[in-house]
Amino acid sequence: MTDDTLDDFFDAMQELGQPVLTAEEFARARECTQEKADRRLTEFAEAGLVGRRDVERDPVIWYPKEWDQQAGRERVVTFPNRRELVVSHPEQFTRARLSTFAYLVDSNGSGDSIYRIREEDVWGAPYDDLADLLLALRRVTGERLEDLEEWITSQWKRARQFVLRTHEDGYTVLEADSESLMGNVARQALGEEQLHAPISDTESWVREGSEGEIKRILYDEGYPVRDARDLDTGDHLEIDLALELRDYQREWVDRFVERKAGVLVGPPGSGKTVAGIGAMATVGGETLILVPSRELAAQWRESLLESTSLSASQIGEYHGGRKEIRPVTIATYQTAGMDRHRRLFDERRWGLIVYDECHHIPAPIFRQSADLQSKHRLGLSATPVRESDDEVEIFTLIGPPIGTDWSALFEAGYVMEPDVEIRYVPWASEAAESEYASALGHERRQVAAANPAKLDEIRRLLDSHEGEQVLLFVDWLEQGEEYAEALDIPFLSGETRYAERERLLSEFRHGTRDTLLVSRVGDEGIDLPAATVAIVASGLGGSRRQGAQRVGRTMRPVGGAQVYMLATRGTEEEEFVRGQLRHLQNKGVNVLEREAETA
Missing domain, CATH: 3.40.50.300 (P-loop containing nucleotide triphosphate hydrolases)
Known part of the structure; x- marks a missing residue:
């Protein structure tokens, strides 16, 4: 470990047969402790000989420095034993394919993302057969990963070992693929509240009304249940459509x-x-x-x-x-x-x-x-x-x-993909930053959300989008009331009377009002009109659903849209905002990060 060349690094790459290394893998290949491996890799990095990718979780990835010349290109590195993929600068096609069978664990501003394939991702994968799922995986990784594919195959089969079906006499039966599954899994986990009695070694008579509970219990045991009951179709109802489906x-x-x-x-x-x-x-x-x-x-x-x-x-x-x-x-x-x-x-x-x-x-x-x-x-x-x-x-x-x-x-233009941008806002003053440092828990998050510098950034954004339909979201009533007065725009919250709410929404919908300030009441449950611009000044900490809902207010069949998510630099808001956008990134929406302008 004293050689000043990169021979050790490239020898380890060749021995392991992969283009990147973790410190653990480097230590194993060179037969040294991980502490020594970490120290040696750090020396290489400080000398400018190797680079590192850190997606804010283990593992840290080390790679030859010349790769930085191709930093904007997509790269997929697989870790089959952990069922994880590290993807640098994923293209939209790759993000879309991954969303069908993998879970986005983390991402950072450098364009790197970690995806993990979990049991439930395989169980619920939207493919008609296993071959289609494995083909999607190979299109992302560019290779066959035998151990990973074997595990996926086992999970695919596992999700098809229990079924609810209707007996010829009209009652519901739970059927297992084997006597062992019925005896050692189903009848151990389910009681008299769910099952009447055995019918055979692989079948049990289900108590009426307990089907949903059976699904939940067996799912918790690691066995999804297929529902193939011949349920009642109900009385016929003729419905003609006055519209054409896309x-x-x-x-x-x-x-x-x-x-x-x-x-x-x-x-x-x-x-x-x-x-x-x-x-x-x-x-x-x-x-x-x-x-x-x-x-x-x-x-x-x-x-x-x-x-x-x-x-x-x-x-x-x-x-x-x-x-x-x-x-x-x-x-x-x-x-x-x-x-x-x-x-x-x-x-x-x-x-x-x-x-x-x-x-x-x-x-x-x-x-x-x-x-x-x-x-x-x-x-x-x-x-x-x-x-x-x-x-x-x-x-x-x-x-x-x-x-x-x-x-x-x-891609087909049915829904326009919005441009989503995280704006990191500096503290307005040392006093505001000190208040954050001394705050605890819930109060700490509220101080970061109410950073006075956000108001200046909002003014700049409103000026740059003058004449466009803008929705401004806040999570705190006090912040909304302050912004409404400072910006001279109406604030729609849960306290807004119904008639006033409908008037404001109608004005925005018909273009006679171009800016509307909205509290959490706009996240769901009211018919909030689409906008061309959304500015999120504060939100629930890391709520993926809230982030997707607010960005979704700009998704329309025609026209471009811009979404700004504001986060105070150096606070937990940074991770909250990234977390809020994780569901959208997993669906292929690109998210950029940049610093806010300063006065």
């Missing part, structure tokens, strides 16, 4: 009808509601639509009356003061999940249940409504991610993802 929406509907269950994961602005209405018309059965708020219930009712042949008397709403059950019924999750109301929904034979904004399903207050089952179950969400990492329940309870390839919609 090609990709028709493809979504066809895939859904073929599978009978699934979650549309299309980008904001792609028309998931329209596709949902198309599914209703194709299924042709009485439909229950579950939504998180009364406002969304009203929007669904309006869309159905405008886009279909349904009359007002055929559409009912069940929430708050309205308790109407009709051939098409729109209910809130909270109401549908209550025992005294759920019985009424259970008694009706639904041909289709639509779970709008279905990312809410894993939350305790919404979960019971997922026990409502029908032959066709359709979830809608642009952001099926949750900070509690329990989003897998969405696909377990409803169905597999559909429409995950956002890049195809971007």
Whole structure:
């Protein structure tokens, strides 16, 4: 380890047969301790002989320095034993393919990303057969990775070892691929609340109404359950469409009808509601639509009356003061999940249940409504991610993802990919920075969010986008009230009266008002108009769903859009903002990072 040349480094690369090294691999190849390897690699780097890539997580990657001349080119480095891929400067095609079978763990401003292939990514991969999934992996890595492909194959088979089906006598049966799986897994994990009795060594009689719970329990045991029940199609309901589906929406509907269950994961602005209405018309059965708020219930009712042949008397709403059950019924999750109301929904034979904004399903207050089952179950969400990492329940309870390839919609021009930029804002003063340093917990995040320098940066951005439709988002009411006064623009929050809210939204929608300041109330549940520019001054710490929702307010079929995410430099906001954009990056949206202008 005393030679001043790079012989050791290149010898290790040749021995391991790979173009980059971690310190652990270098130590193993040169038969030295990792401490000595770290020290030697650091010496090489300080001498300008090797470079390093750090994606803010282990491992640090070391590579020949001449690679920096190709720094802007895409490179994929695989770590099969950890089921991880480190991708430098991924192209949109690569990001889109990775989004179908891998999870974006981390990324940094240098263009490097870590992807991990987890069990649930293979279980829910949107491919009709294993060969298509393996082909997608090979197109990204450029090679066959036998150990990794063997593991993926095992997980693919694992997700197909339990099935719920309908017995010829009408009750539900849980069937396992083997006697061992039924005896050592299912009957050990499930009790009398879920199973009546054995039918055979591989079959058990399911207690009525426990199907959703069985899916959750076996999923937690590591065994997804396929749902092949012959569920009731409900009474026939003729629905004619007063609109034409786009090609990709028709493809979504066809895939859904073929599978009978699934979650549309299309980008904001792609028309998931329209596709949902198309599914209703194709299924042709009485439909229950579950939504998180009364406002969304009203929007669904309006869309159905405008886009279909349904009359007002055929559409009912069940929430708050309205308790109407009709051939098409729109209910809130909270109401549908209550025992005294759920019985009424259970008694009706639904041909289709639509779970709008279905990312809410894993939350305790919404979960019971997922026990409502029908032959066709359709979830809608642009952001099926949750900070509690329990989003897998969405696909377990409803169905597999559909429409995950956002890049195809971007490239075809159906939805314009927004330009997303993180702006790092310096502290306005030493006093403000000192206040942050002395603050703790929640207060610390609020101090960073309210950095006075952000207001100066917002003024510059508004000047540069004068005359364009701009939505400005904040997470704190005090910050919103301060900005509203300083910028002389209206502030729409949860405290804004309904009539005033509708007036402001109408003015913005029709172009008579070009700037609107919005609190967290604009993230979901109201029909916030699309904008050409979005500026996010503060947000929930690292919430991927909130980040995607706010960026999604600029996604439209025509015209470009610009999104600015502001973060105070040197604070935890930097990581929060990167975290918020992780779901969009995983879907192929490019994110740039730059410093804010200074006065």
